[in-house]
Amino acid sequence: MGTVDPRRRFNPTERAALYLAADGKCIDCGTDLAGGFHADHQEPHSRGGSTDVINGQALCPTCNLRKGAFVSNLRLWQESAMNKFYAVNPRDFLVAATPGAGKTRFALTLAKRLLTEGAVQRIAVVVPTDALRQQWADAAGQAGISLMPVGDFADYAKPGYQGCVATYAQVARGKGADMLRHATRNATFAILDEIHHAGDNRSWGDGLKTAVEHAIYRLALTGTPWRADPTSPIPFVNYDNNGTVQVDYGYEYGEAVADGVCRRIEFHAYDGEARWIDCGVVETAELGANLGEEDVSAALDVVYHPEREWMPVLLRKASEALDEVRREIPDAAGLIVAERQYHARAYAALLKSITGRDPVVVVSDDPEAKAAIDRFRDSRDPWIIAVKMVSEGVDIPRLAVGVYATKTRTPLFFRQVVGRFVRVRPDEEFNARLFIPAVPTLMNHAREIEQELRHQLEADRVQEERARAEAGESANQGTLDFREPLSASEARFDRAILGGQEAGAVKVEAAQAECRKLGIPTQFAMNLLPLLDRMQEATSAGVTAAAGNPRIEEPRHRRERVLRGEIDTIVGKVSYRTGKEKREINAELLRRGFPSRNKASVEQLEQIRNELARWLGM
Incomplete structure (x- = not known):
């Protein structure tokens, strides 16, 4: 057996290439691939198969699980x-x-x-x-x-x-x-x-x-x-x-994400304006601005208020995201982490007006909360709202969408919330989404997680306990008499964070449009961004050249890598349409005098791509 590739999971670009190579259909049974399709190794990873598109194929979950490949008792x-x-x-x-x-x-x-x-x-x-x-x-x-x-x-x-x-x-x-x-x-x-x-x-x-x-x-x-x-x-x-x-x-x-042990999570940050009166003075702030601690707390108090515009808009966005996932995974669920019991019950009413169904509400002082969580875990109910119930003991693998609506901003608590969405199940594959306020502290936590930095608490345990104690005290209080919330704007999508990459609203909307054009579920929009960036670079280079401006040559190694990816994609299409295995197609290329791809020059790779395109009638 060969050396096992340490990377077990196909990255987003490779998944998109496999999807396109298969024309959006399962290689085995030909059914349309849904959002949870499996990017599978032709030669099993456990037997030395590489995690590369040349060794990959797109399968529906049923066909992949039917293969029955040996799985070790331990990861x-x-x-x-x-x-x-x-x-x-x-x-x-x-x-x-x-x-x-x-x-x-x-x-x-x-x-x-x-x-x-x-x-x-x-x-x-x-x-x-x-x-x-x-x-x-x-x-x-x-x-x-x-x-x-x-x-x-x-x-x-x-x-x-x-x-x-x-x-x-x-x-x-x-x-x-x-x-x-x-x-x-x-x-x-x-x-x-x-x-x-x-x-x-x-x-x-x-x-x-x-x-x-x-x-x-x-x-x-x-x-x-x-x-x-x-x-x-x-x-x-x-x-x-x-x-x-x-x-x-x-x-x-x-x-864990690279190994397929944990699910990838997208952080969708929403900005907005908050206005409140503090000691008779009208204060205004944007969530994404660099505010003092007291102003951040005050701004969150305003936008989390269920009767202001920000939170209802965010809940509608989250509900739409969950509906999209549930079209492919019917029992997928959402979790809202609320600041206070009053908020939780008000959010429940808002969600019912949006979805037509009562969500489950659990709070820490409810003796039936544990039983309610257990029932929700095994049900197909779409939403659960929790106050002080996010801990190591809350394990609901079907959670797919989350709303972070609490003022607690410590790294420990934020990671505990994130941990509720990363568990994987064997018959599905998608990115979870966590909707968060575009508060710099939370954005930094999201970036640290996505950049795979080792978790370091920014405060020692004394500060952590003090923060928790303060949150506990405020959870039982109403708004302070000398601070009166006035208004909050609608929640405005600011950016998405996935795998260390950030994309603003315009880029995300463009990626979603491309998904719809290709027939790919829009939940893969963030995964397509690297491909769209390369397409845009190529288009920009062509426009510049056409305008008579000096064209900046793309580095040769990058051109070679792009060509190899294009060839892999076309080989997959030829394989699917002709019923021939990929190795047969590669052998035919060798018989026609083309060199093996690992030895081919950039010019020879272009000739191979053009020949394959001719076979495909492109």
């Missing part, structure tokens, strides 16, 4: 992390993996292996929330491990179970910590999920240290690397000289 990053764990054989091992990458599956697979090998006799899992306690117990059962979600002191070492799942709060102090410590007298593998929560207060960290101090192995998991907080030290992790946590194995969002 590549999970296998790599497993190998490093065994190579180092550490007592403490910290894995930082982006939300949706499969941290739970990795941990339970490792736990099962250690149990089978006899290296440990028990498993102890510690999680931040009650919801995750049940989820981990369920997932462990599917992995063949019987874990008891702790509801009583006797559950820590209950007979008939191979271990337990408890929360950080349960083992924070007193008898809970003592019971888990006693249960780990037998050889124990401790899994500490989202361990940054152990720094929520000092007692949680101290209790955790007592509870699992004697575990043979301790695996810490997080999707959010953090900085040291001397007031709430987190046990069993190491820090560098700058106070940043040291990760033993990291798997970031950018890698």
Whole structure:
């Protein structure tokens, strides 16, 4: 078997080329390709097949899944992390993996292996929330491990179970910590999920240290690397000289997208004008301007108000985006993260007027919120609105469109929201969309995520907790008496961000028009931008030459790359229309005296392209 190409997923330009090469139809069955079509390797990636259009083909999900190619029990990053764990054989091992990458599956697979090998006799899992306690117990059962979600002191070492799942709060102090410590007298593998929560207060960290101090192995998991907080030290992790946590194995969002483990997400930023009265003075501000902290908060208060024009327009745009996705994926869903309960209920009324259906509303102080989320996860309802319910425990893989309508602007919270939309399912492929205010802080967070920068919190844990506390206090208050919102303009589309590339409204509209002309779903508009940019460059160069101005020659290597792409596309069309395999077409070119493409000059590539075009009757 050849060397495996480290890039597993076709990029947007390659996907568009494969779609066009197939004339928008599945190569196998000939049905029209929908927005969730699969860009597939002809020679499987696991067997050394390259991620290149020459080895690619466009298939409908049904035909691709029917192939039944062998899939490893673990993803590549999970296998790599497993190998490093065994190579180092550490007592403490910290894995930082982006939300949706499969941290739970990795941990339970490792736990099962250690149990089978006899290296440990028990498993102890510690999680931040009650919801995750049940989820981990369920997932462990599917992995063949019987874990008891702790509801009583006797559950820590209950007979008939191979271990337990408890929360950080349960083992924070007193008898809970003592019971888990006693249960780990037998050889124990401790899994500490989202361990940054152990720094929520000092007692949680101290209790955790007592509870699992004697575990043979301790695996810490997080999707959010953090900085040291001397007031709430987190046990069993190491820090560098700058106070940043040291990760033993990291798997970031950018890698996960490239591997097809996580879904790509487009950030659609909307600007607008807000007007309010502050202490008798009329204030006016644009969301995208560089404002002070108080002015940003005031402007967001105005535009988030359900009776101003900005939010209803944004909800209509988001609803249209979700409707587009649901035409291809009928159970796709949307999430609105609201600032206050009042907003959530008002947004629900607005959405009902737009869609004709009542959305699900969940708030943190509702005892039925968890059950409502569970029902929504398994339903086909289009929208859910949440207040203080976006956390590591909210897992709804069908989420496709989001609206960020909260004033919380910390990197940690923003990434938690993003993490709700990146999970993939095997029978679909599309870009998720998150609608955000064009506030510079949020725009910067989006750029950092899209540019695959390692997450660094801009404030230490004390600042993070202060921000959360302030948000919690404001969530229960009305507008301050001395600040009166006046008006907000309609939400104006400002730009879209995808893969580090930004495009304004004019370019996005042009890309959507090109999609409609080619018969491609408009949700691929951002994916077509690189192709349109090259077309525009070529057109501009031609116009300049026709005008008698000196023509700037395109670099030869760029011309060669464009020609290879054009040839690959035409070969795909010839293959589809003649029923011949691509290798037969390439062999015919060799018989006619053309050199192989990897050895051809630019001039020879042009001759090959022209010959293929003649075959196609172009």
